[in-house]
């Protein structure tokens with residue numbers, strides 16, 4: 001039998017098996033090591049320098065954070081609670097948010113944390129939120145436009161506006177516009193955008209964005225967030241407005257994207273594989289916290305921040321020149337609420 005194998009047609013199979021075993025034995029550990037070294041550098045590159053502003057006291061400062069019930073918004077709220085801020089959790093799910101508020105109250109001892117219902121894709125609700133906020137708090141020091149969704153398939157709000165655009169951009173546009181007269185001197189507006197804004201290379205037709213004519217709208221909304229930041233920074237003299245990319249973080253964002261089972265599985269495998277390269281949620285909140293806590297004079301209005309430092313918008317932003325067009329379009333679409 002042994003002789004048969006040695007002499008026979010099995011040569012190629014035995015040979016290649018030995019090569020594969022040799023390869024696995026010697027190369028696999030090397031590949032794993034290389035993967036972790038690359039992951040370490042990618043992770044550190046994404047994170048940027050570590051900033052600490054532990055001594056900043058936000059006592060008396062009123063902060064609104066949209067989408068503070070989960071992910072980056074929740075971590076941002078926790079950190080600002082440590083700094084004594086009065087925080088309005090502008091969120092859509094009361095029981096989920098109250099759990100988060102109670103958890104943060106317990107660890108930080110800050111009792112000035114308030115839930116206020118905000119459903120960004122419902123413009124009547126946004127107007128109602130602003131009325132309630134003004135009657136309870138009057139002034140606003142820091143607005144953090146953080147909430148966001150991604151969707152694999154188009155959905156629409158009750159105005160028949162594509163849901164991602166309505167939530168990520170139009171709802172925040174309306175919120176910001178209505179709150180502008182409550183902003184204090186040396187106030188800040190922080191817009192959580194994304195590096196995905198860089199994928200927009202040709203002019204957007206905003207009507208098509210609104211009607212869901214583009215295949216997907218997430219990147220479009222992040223581009224619009226940047227344009228809004230630029231417009232507001234030109235308009236507001238006593239308020240600094242910035243946009244930022246938080247990094248790539250495993251949060252609930254894609255879990256809620258309307259996935260099929262197959263997409264969920266692919267996502268899980270991808271995130272599992274890339275996990276060592278992505279940021280933790282705490283790290284993902286750092287750029288927002290950096291922009292919120294850094295000395296006012298150092299913050300560049302109209303600036304784009306990422307990796308805990310000042311960065312640059314995509315070159316297309318200037319070339320495409322859509323700041324005014326988007327401003328006019330948004331005012332027109334939402335004129336009955338303004």
Ligand SMILES: NC(=O)c1ccc[n+]([C@@H]2O[C@H](COP(=O)([O-])OP(=O)(O)OC[C@H]3O[C@@H](n4cnc5c(N)ncnc54)[C@H](OP(=O)(O)O)[C@@H]3O)[C@@H](O)[C@H]2O)c1
Nearest residue numbers: 067069070071072119120146147148194248249251252253
């Ligand atoms: N994760 C990343 O890698 C990444 C990268 C770049 C940019 N970003 C941006 O970072 C921001 C935060 O995202 P995340 O990753 O932390 O996602 P997340 O964990 O899904 O948190 C999103 C938050 O937005 C809230 N929200 C969603 N739709 C809303 C609506 N219609 N009205 C009011 N609130 C609503 C969610 O409320 P519920 O808890 O009720 O769902 C939640 O609090 C988003 O703007 C996202 O685009 C994230």
